[in-house]
Amino acid sequence: xxxxxxxxxxxxxxxxxxxxxxxxxxxxxxxxxxxxxxxxxxxxxxxxxxxxxxxxxxxxxxxxxxxxxxxxxxxxxxxxxxxxxxxxxxxxxxxxxxxxxxxxxxxxxxxxxxxxxxxxxxxxxxxxxxxxxxxxxxxxxxxxxxxxxxxxxxxxxxxxxxxxxxxxxxxxxxxxxxxxxxxxxxxxxxxxxxxxxxxxxxxxxxxxxxxxxxxxxxxxxxxxxxxxxxxxxxxxxxxxxxxxxxxxxxxxxxxxxxxxxxxxxxxxxxxxxxxxxxxxxxxxxxxxxxxxxxxxxxxxxxxxxxxxxxxxxxxxxxxxxxxxxxxxxxxxxxxxxxxxxxxxxxxxxxxxxxxxxxxxxxxxxxxxxxxxxxxxxxxxxxxxxxxxxxxxxxxxxxxxxxxxxxxxxxxxxxxxxxxxxxxxxxxxxxxxxxxxxxxxxxxxxxxxxxxxxxxxxxxxxxxxxxxxxxxxxxxxxxxxxxxxxxxxxxxxxxxxxxxxxxx
Ligand code: NAP
Numbered sequence: 363x364x365x366x367x368x369x370x371x372x373x374x375x376x377x378x379x380x381x382x383x384x385x386x387x388x389x390x391x392x393x394x395x396x397x398x399x400x401x402x403x404x405x406x407x408x409x410x411x412x413x414x415x416x417x418x419x420x421x422x423x424x425x426x427x428x429x430x431x432x433x434x435x436x437x438x439x440x441x442x443x444x445x446x447x448x449x450x451x452x453x454x455x456x457x458x459x460x461x462x463x464x465x466x467x468x469x470x471x472x473x474x475x476x477x478x479x480x481x482x483x484x485x486x487x488x489x490x491x492x493x494x495x496x497x498x499x500x501x502x503x504x505x506x507x508x509x510x511x512x513x514x515x516x517x518x519x520x521x522x523x524x525x526x527x528x529x530x531x532x533x534x535x536x537x538x539x540x541x542x543x544x545x546x547x548x549x550x551x552x553x554x555x556x557x558x559x560x561x562x563x564x565x566x567x568x569x570x571x572x573x574x575x576x577x578x579x580x581x582x583x584x585x586x587x588x589x590x591x592x593x594x595x596x597x598x599x600x601x602x603x604x605x606x607x608x609x610x611x612x613x614x615x616x617x618x619x620x621x622x623x624x625x626x627x628x629x630x631x632x633x634x635x636x637x638x639x640x641x642x643x644x645x646x647x648x649x650x651x652x653x654x655x656x657x658x659x660x661x662x663x664x665x666x667x668x669x670x671x672x673x674x675x676x677x678x679x680x681x682x683x684x685x686x687x688x689x690x691x692x693x694x695x696x697x698x699x700x701x702x703x704x705x706x707x708x709x710x711x712x713x714x715x716x717x718x719x720x721x722x723x724x725x726x727x728x729x730x731x732x733x734x735x736x737x738x739x740x741x742x743x744x745x746x747x748x749x750x751x752x753x754x755x756x757x758x759x760x761x762x763x764x765x766x767x768x769x770x771x772x773x774x775x776x777x778x779x780x781x782x783x784x785x786x787x788x789x790x791x792x793x794x795x796x797x798x799x800x801x802x803x804x805x806x807x808x809x810x811x812x813x814x815x816x817x818x819x820x821x822x823x824x825x826x827x828x829x830x831x832x833x834x835x836x837x838x839x840x841x842x843x844x845x846x847x848x849x850x851x852x853x854x855x856x857x858x859x860x861x862x863x864x865x
Pocket of ligand 1: 393468510511512513514515519537540541542543574575576577578580581595596599600601603604620621622623656657658695746758774818825833
């Protein structure tokens with residue numbers, strides 16, 4: 363049952379500032395006050411040592427218990443998520459599986475010490491000209507972490523999503539700023555974590571949730587002295603605003619923002635000659651998945667102009683014109699999508715002809731085409747329009763395709779559609795593309811991110827705010843750890859994982 367309250371230091375607490383949810387029959391949610399933000403941060407700091415001092419086995423059990431408790435509330439979470447986001451049941455059930463899978467993946471990870479990247483250089487007392495001390499290094503939890511989830515993944519990039527799972531695995535207490543677009547879903551998942559805290563005997567402030575719409579709660583949270591790092595998934599504008607606040611603090615802290623991207627696909631000439639129609643149809647399916655509301659949505663396809671480009675366009679337009687209107691996540695996201703499409707219409711040729719959407723919060727896809735010269739000259743065409751809007755970018759020749767690759771800003775993903783005979787062009791593009799994106803794909807579509815140890819889900823700015831970091835996969839834990847060296851420290855005082863190491 364949804365309480366509409368904030369979870370602070372183990373207690374569900376209300377406030378006088380209430381916000382009603384139209385999606386949940388007027389259910390009201392208490393918005394956290396400035397004093398409650400302070401309380402939560404102080405409690406997290408107080409419980410940090412106790413929580414980070416729990417053994418890796420205890421923390422692994424805790425993560426698995428959260429996953430079990432999420433499954434106990436499974437149907438309620440799904441139904442609430444459907445009402446709040448408009449996402450279909452199968453998607454939310456699948457996303458819950460991904461979320462509990464991530465929690466279990468981090469539990470498995472921390473049962474071994476590999477993620478701690480332990481190093482040792484033994485003492486060399488007789489070394490000349492100077493002796494070497496005994497040095498050992500491990501990684502310690504960074505401290506309390508603030509987490510912001512995104513509207514489009516109410517589970518996997520939200521309350522118990524990858525940021526929270528990896529931070530809890532690392533030994534950091536977490537304070538989640540509940541997303542206003544799915545406050546009820548956020549609270550239910552928060553209830554599952556609170557239950558796991560109780561079952562596992564974890565400190566009360568190991569996990570807390572603060573609800574808030576507007577900018578106040580989030581802005582106050584990242585400026586609290588007790589917060590030592592922030593995980594954020596969301597828009598470039600929101601992420602940049604919070605990043606700037608983190609870096610303007612008297613003690614700046616790392617801000618790991620996973621932001622938006624247009625994820626260009628380069629369709630190379632021989633692949634286009636062989637299967638332009640197939641690529642066009644596949645693109646339409648990827649572009650419209652989840653109403654185009656994915657950070658990995660392939661919003662741009664780059665190709666040589668000519669009959670193969672025409673064939674791709676025809677296939678893609680046919681599929682998009684046949685796509686039923688889809689419900690978007692929030693009124694704000696729908697408004698931004700419609701505005702973005704209007705701006706595109708003023709600057710490019712629209713090739714789709716879908717009738718205007720009529721349903722509540724619904725939108726239809728839109729496809730545009732433009733020359734590479736115009737696209738490169740106009741930064742407005744290069745920014746994410748969150749939704750099913752695509753652009754075909756037509757190059758005069760392969761040199762212009764390379765020039766376009768050189769002028770790309772940072773991306774989460776870049777895709778090559780290629781045949782064996784495109785190898786020379788692909789080889790010349792690869793070094794450019796490697797500099798521009800966190801994940802490179804061949805002959806596929808970037809929507810759908812595998813959760814595993816070799817996944818990089820990040821990229822150069824503006825795809826993310828730290829090019830070295832991923833928010834998906836086991837490497838995500840590194841963001842919440844800091845290296846500590848121990849020089850000549852007696853064995854009895856060392857962390858367990860450093861005791862008794864041979865040189
Ligand atoms: P959003 O509007 O930026 O919201 C994300 C969270 O940040 C919300 O809790 C929001 O508060 C808060 N927030 C936003 N701006 C803020 C500010 N200036 N000050 C304080 N708090 C602020 O993003 P969204 O609409 O939920 O998500 C869609 C975006 O996320 C798209 O651009 C998509 O590409 C991106 N995304 C990226 C990834 C990735 O892994 N790279 C994954 C999924 C989505 P409210 O609750 O009040 O809105």
